[in-house]
Structure formats: structure tokens, C-alpha cells
Amino acid sequence: MSDLNTQAVERYRNNFLKEVEENVEEGHWVKMCMQCGVCSGSCPFGPHWEHPPQEIFMMIRAGKRDEVLASDSMWMCTSCYNCIVRCPRKLPITHIMHGLANYAHRLGIAPKGQPTREFAKLFWDNMMKKGRVNEMKLTIGHYFRNGIGAGIKEAMAMKDVGLGMLKAKRLNPMELAGGHGLKDLKGFHAMVAKAKEIEDRKKGFVK
Amino acid sequence: MADVVATNETILVVGGGISGMTAALEAAECGKQVVLVEKSPTLGGRTALLYRYFPKLCHPVCGLEINLRRIRGNRNVRVITMAEVTAIEGRRGDYTATVKIAPRYVNENCTACGACAEAVSAEFPNPFNYHLNATRAAYLPHAMAYPQRYVLDPSLIGTPDAEKARAACKYDAIDLEMAEETLQLKAGAVIWATGWQPYDAARIQPYGYGRFPNVITSVEFERLADPHGPTGGKLLRPSDGKEARNVAFIQCAGSRDENHLRHCSRICCMASLKQTHYVREAHGDEGRSTIYYIDIRAIDRFEDFYQKVQKDPTVKFIKSKVARIAEDAQTGHPILHGVDTEGYHRYANEHDLVVLAIGMAPSVPAGDVPAEVIGDSSGFLEAAAGDGAIFGAGCATSALDVNRSVQNATAAALRAIQVVNKVARAEGTA
Numbered sequence: 001m002s003d004l005n006t007q008a009v010e011r012y013r014n015n016f017l018k019e020v021e022e023n024v025e026e027g028h029w030v031k032m033c034m035q036c037g038v039c040s041g042s043c044p045f046g047p048h049w050e051h052p053p054q055e056i057f058m059m060i061r062a063g064k065r066d067e068v069l070a071s072d073s074m075w076m077c078t079s080c081y082n083c084i085v086r087c088p089r090k091l092p093i094t095h096i097m098h099g100l101a102n103y104a105h106r107l108g109i110a111p112k113g114q115p116t117r118e119f120a121k122l123f124w125d126n127m128m129k130k131g132r133v134n135e136m137k138l139t140i141g142h143y144f145r146n147g148i149g150a151g152i153k154e155a156m157a158m159k160d161v162g163l164g165m166l167k168a169k170r171l172n173p174m175e176l177a178g179g180h181g182l183k184d185l186k187g188f189h190a191m192v193a194k195a196k197e198i199e200d201r202k203k204g205f206v207k
Numbered sequence: 208m209a210d211v212v213a214t215n216e217t218i219l220v221v222g223g224g225i226s227g228m229t230a231a232l233e234a235a236e237c238g239k240q241v242v243l244v245e246k247s248p249t250l251g252g253r254t255a256l257l258y259r260y261f262p263k264l265c266h267p268v269c270g271l272e273i274n275l276r277r278i279r280g281n282r283n284v285r286v287i288t289m290a291e292v293t294a295i296e297g298r299r300g301d302y303t304a305t306v307k308i309a310p311r312y313v314n315e316n317c318t319a320c321g322a323c324a325e326a327v328s329a330e331f332p333n334p335f336n337y338h339l340n341a342t343r344a345a346y347l348p349h350a351m352a353y354p355q356r357y358v359l360d361p362s363l364i365g366t367p368d369a370e371k372a373r374a375a376c377k378y379d380a381i382d383l384e385m386a387e388e389t390l391q392l393k394a395g396a397v398i399w400a401t402g403w404q405p406y407d408a409a410r411i412q413p414y415g416y417g418r419f420p421n422v423i424t425s426v427e428f429e430r431l432a433d434p435h436g437p438t439g440g441k442l443l444r445p446s447d448g449k450e451a452r453n454v455a456f457i458q459c460a461g462s463r464d465e466n467h468l469r470h471c472s473r474i475c476c477m478a479s480l481k482q483t484h485y486v487r488e489a490h491g492d493e494g495r496s497t498i499y500y501i502d503i504r505a506i507d508r509f510e511d512f513y514q515k516v517q518k519d520p521t522v523k524f525i526k527s528k529v530a531r532i533a534e535d536a537q538t539g540h541p542i543l544h545g546v547d548t549e550g551y552h553r554y555a556n557e558h559d560l561v562v563l564a565i566g567m568a569p570s571v572p573a574g575d576v577p578a579e580v581i582g583d584s585s586g587f588l589e590a591a592a593g594d595g596a597i598f599g600a601g602c603a604t605s606a607l608d609v610n611r612s613v614q615n616a617t618a619a620a621l622r623a624i625q626v627v628n629k630v631a632r633a634e635g636t637a
Contacts, residue, residue, distance in 0.1 A: 036459070036501045040553075041530025041545035042413070047553060055551045086413065086530070088464035 025099030039083035130181030219394035224252020226601020227400035233620035235283035249352035295578035312359035316380035326375035340437035396623035403602035406461035413531035451560035462566035475564035
């Protein structure tokens with residue numbers, strides 16, 4: 001993955017904006033930002049970000065590649081869409097944030113241990129196994145991410161919710177043993193592989 | 208009204224604001240016959256509702272008075288108020304306009320003595336103060352109204368108050384039987400000068416206009432500052448009538464926004480810079496003005512005006528478009544939330560009063576003009592379809608200040624004159 005990063009640095013040199021335009025989903029919108037600040041002021045997570053969207057856009061234009069891609073800011077986006085609704089220039093800000101996060105992840109320079117990123121990876125790997133999400137395994141995997149002791153503690157704190165779901169038949173403990181998957185799992189994997197191939201080609205990850 | 212004589216050599220001017228008056232006068236003073244049609248009971252338009260003009264901070268009554276004098280002294284202009292053009296048919300050099308005239312219930316005997324207003328008790332929201340207060344339903348629109356003639360609001364008709372007004376009139380000027388009339392007018396060319404209206408501020412949902420009483424628009428703030436306005440010229444805020452000392456101005460309220468008005472309304476930056484003078488005038492060094500902006504566009508050659516305001520220690524500039532406004536339930540103070548662009552600092556600033564520098568929308572969007580015309584994406588009138596002789600003037604064509612409206616209207620008058628000159632040559636009357 002760091003190879004990809006080196007290649008990208010080589011290719012775009014001092015033009016990070018161009019790199020974003022070509023490789024990040026909806027990245028071509030970044031130049032349209034007029035720095036009014038409505039997105040930053042409208043973000044419910046605003047105070048908890050290192051850099052609000054408006055600042056990220058300016059940093060991209062200023063060529064601050066490492067600061068942007070290693071930032072945990074875009075991983076904080078909860079997709080509430082407040083910024084998209086209010087942006088006077090109609091920038092798809094939420095989508096750009098996810099695009100940036102995804103690009104940084106693909107390059108292998110996204111922040112390590114960032115909780116949203118870790119959970120997203122957990123979710124994806126879980127889903128890829130059987131073509132559908134196994135909630136039992138996902139939950140347990142999430143609780144025990146920080147070791148056995150912390151996992152037991154977290155699981156105990158949530159046990160009432162779990163039992164309630166069990167009673168309401170929203171949770172099946174039998175799923176722990178393998179769990180059921182898609183009928184055509186092979187077809188599903190082929191489809192995802194094809195999608196990845198197309199995306200890689202579009203984003204220039206393969207020559 | 209049957210005595211209005213119009214021919215193919217007449218120029219019809221629609222709208223009696225500063226642009227329409229200018230276009231009508233420029234043409235009339237060149238010897239052309241002009242009919243000036245105005246929807247409201249008086250000429251003057253929105254210019255008459257301003258407290259002061261930028262950049263010289265003089266009072267609009269002055270310019271208005273000069274124009275009214277020109278109209279009174281010119282036999283070529285025929286003014287019809289309370290009249291709306293509902294259709295324009297025909298072609299260059301040969302138009303027929305349908306004009307609907309609403310009843311005024313007061314005839315030309317009126318001396319503007321005011322006895323009818325004293326006799327009635329019914330009131331209605333005063334359109335000349337942007338509905339900030341109420342006025343008697345028998346009223347003179349404002350001190351500079353032309354014609355200087357009272358009007359009865361239709362809500363009065365059929366009530367005992369209407370009879371009281373009639374009984375109080377010593378000049379037999381009140382005619383309660385007056386009915387709507389429709390006229391057909393000939394014209395060789397039409398000047399469309401229907402002007403602008405403030406964008407509906409309530410649609411900018413995060414700013415709370417209409418929900419928070421202390422969030423008002425810039426046109427309403429003009430009325431507060433005006434001695435003829437609802438507060439007698441004092442900057443009293445609507446919620447509790449207390450003096451507003453700490454005033455916030457929010458730029459681009461509706462303008463430069465794909466969700467509202469796409470265009471820059473041009474005048475709002477200068478209007479807010481001007482209005483900081485009102486705060487200073489009312490409170491001296493004790494006043495506080497804060498301008499929240501994306502970038503200041505002091506149109507024309509007014510950069511020096513901006514620089515002077517920047518030097519005023521009571522005026523603060525914050526480079527940020529406010530994201531949302533909340534209200535302190537106890538004090539009624541609006542609280543402005545946002546992030547500034549110079550350092551990305553998050554703020555939550557409390558003010559006494561918020562003035563939204565509201566954008567300009569065309570009064571009549573081009574699509575609603577009852578003739579074949581082409582409009583731009585904001586609804587401003589660009590041109591007549593084909594080789595038509597319908598010319599836009601003033602704010603009907605673009606967001607303009609008074610100065611530029613007058614220039615623009617003069618140009619429209621020249622275009623119309625060329626058309627009727629050609630008609631006159633063809634008809635052998637030239």
C-alpha cells in the first residue's frame with residue numbers, strides 16, 4: 001500500500017488538488033468551495049473535529065497532502081447531511097468526506113486505530129465472508145477488539161439490550177456456529193471483485 | 208381614466224419606482240408621449256422607503272422631490288396609479304396593453320386634509336413600513352406620496368367606517384361606488400420597470416426569521432431608522448421594544464446561494480456598511496455593529512466607503528457566513544453560531560438584534576411578465592423575444608443600486624425613443 005502512496009506523491013508532486021480531483025469521489029467539487037463556513041458551523045460533530053470541512057478544502061488547495069490524508073477529521077462524519085443541505089454552492093460535502101477517507105485508507109496512510117475506520121473494516125470483513133452481516137460475530141468482534149477483559153466488561157454492560165433482542169427474536173445465537181450466507185456466494189464475490197477492478201482502474205490504482 | 212390618449216407613438220412605462228420615473232421622464236423630456244403605470248397608490252417605489260442612500264448618506268426625499276417636480280411640470284407624462292398591466296399584445300411599434308385599475312375610493316377632489324383618516328378607526332398592516340406597524344385604513348401612503356391623495360383600503364368598504372370617512376370629507380372626494388376598471392392602451396414601445404422585492408427571509412430556515420422576533424431584514428431596519436417609520440427613528444427591537452445597541456448584520460442572506468438566489472444582489476454589502484452608520488448615529492461610541500460576511504463587495508467605486516467603516520472602532524468584521532441562529536429564551540437575544548474563516552474559530556455570539564442583508568428578487572419574475580420576454584436563471588428580464596420593443600429597466604433586469612438603476616433606465620428610455628421615432632417617420636408625423 002505504501003507503494004501506491006509513493007506513486008501518487010511522484011505523480012502529482014505539488015498538485016494535491018489535482019490528485020483529489022482525479023482520485024477522490026466527488027473530488028472535482030473541492031475547487032467550488034467559497035470558504036463561507038456554513039458547513040463547519042452546521043456540523044453537529046464540529047467541535048470534535050481536528051479540521052472542519054471548510055478547512056479541509058482549503059488545506060487541499062494549499063497542498064497540505066500529509067495533514068489532510070492522515071487526519072481523522074473525515075472519519076468523524078456521521079452522514080447527517082446538514083452540510084450538503086445548507087452549502088450555498090451545493091457541494092456534496094458528506095460524499096467528499098467519505099471519498100477522502102476511502103482514498104486515505106486505500107493509500108494506507110489513514111490514521112491507525114481510528115474507531116470509525118476500525119469498525120468499518122470489521123464490518124466489511126464480516127460481510128465479505130458470507131455475503132451478509134453476521135450480527136453475532138460482528139458484535140462480539142467489536143466488543144473484544146481491545147482484549148478479553150475489556151470485551152467481557154463491555155458485553156456485560158450491554159447484556160440487557162442483548163437479552164431483549166433475543167426475546168424479541170431479533171438476535172439468533174445459533175448464528176455463532178457458522179451462520180447462514182448468500183445462496184450464490186461465488187457470484188457475490190465475483191461481483192465485488194469486478195466492482196473493485198473498475199474502481200481501481202478509475203482511480204488509477206492499476207496501470 | 209377614459210381621457211388617456213395613447214397611440215403607437217406612445218411609450219408605456221410599467222412601474223413607478225426610481226427606474227420607471229427616470230425612464231418616463233427622460234423620454235417625456237425628449238418630447239415623447241409617455242404613460243406611466245404604477246401598481247401601488249403612489250410613485251416612488253422602494254426608494255421612497257429608504258432612510259438614507261449610500262454613499263453620501265443623503266435622504267431619498269431629495270432625489271424623489273426633484274423627480275416629482277419634473278413629472279408635475281411635464282405635460283407629456285400621464286401617471287396612472289393602482290394599475291396593473293395584465294397583458295401586452297402586438298409587436299414592435301404596435302402594442303396593445305390591458306391595464307386593470309383597482310378602485311382607490313378617493314377621487315381627484317381630495318386635498319389630502321386627512322379628515323377621513325381621523326374619522327375611521329379600522330387599521331391594517333402598513334405596506335410602506337413592511338408591515339412593521341398598522342395604519343388607518345384611510346391613509347396617505349407616505350409623506351412624499353404622489354399623487355398627494357388619500358386611499359381607502361378595500362378592507363374598509365362595506366363597514367360603518369367607510370360611511371364615517373365619507374361623512375368626514377368636506378370635498379366630496381370619497382366615492383364608495385368606485386369599481387375596478389380595465390383599459391386598453393396603445394404603445395409603440397414598452398419599458399418594463401417593475402423593480403425588486405426582498406427575498407422571503409423565512410425560507411432561510413436556519414436563521415429563524417419569522418420564528419425569532421429579533422431577526423429582521425435590512426429593508427425593515429431602514430424603516431426603524433427612519434423618523435417616519437414605526438419607531439419614530441429609534442432602533443427599537445421588535446421583541447421587547449428595547450434599544451438595540453449591539454447589532455449583527457448577516458451578508459448574503461439569500462444571495463449567492465444555490466438553494467435561494469443564485470446571483471449576488473450587489474447592494475447588500477453597501478447597505479450594511481451604510482446601516483452601521485445608523486447604529487453609530489443612534490448610540491455613538493456605545494453602539495456595536497458586527498458584519499458577518501463571505502467577502503465584502505463594495506460595488507462601483509465605493510471601496511473608500513468600506514475603508515472608512517473599517518476604521519470605525521465600533522464596527523467589527525467577522526469573515527464567516529453564519530450557520531444558524533438560536534434564541535436565548537430568557538433575554539430574547541439571538542445567538543449566532545458558526546466558524547470563522549480566519550483561523551477556523553467556532554463562535555456563539557450574542558447580539559441584541561440581527562439584520563439579514565436580504566437579497567433582491569425581481570418583483571415580477573420574467574416568466575410572469577404578461578408578454579413574450581426572455582429571462583435569466585434568477586428571473587431577471589434580459590430582453591424581449593424576437594425583435595420585440597419591450598425593454599427592461601432598473602431592478603427588473605438585474606440587482607442594482609439607485610445610481611445604476613437610473614443609468615439603466617435612461618438607456619432603456621433611449622431604446623424606446625428610437626422605436627417610436629421610427630413609427631413616427633413611417634406614419635409621416637415626424
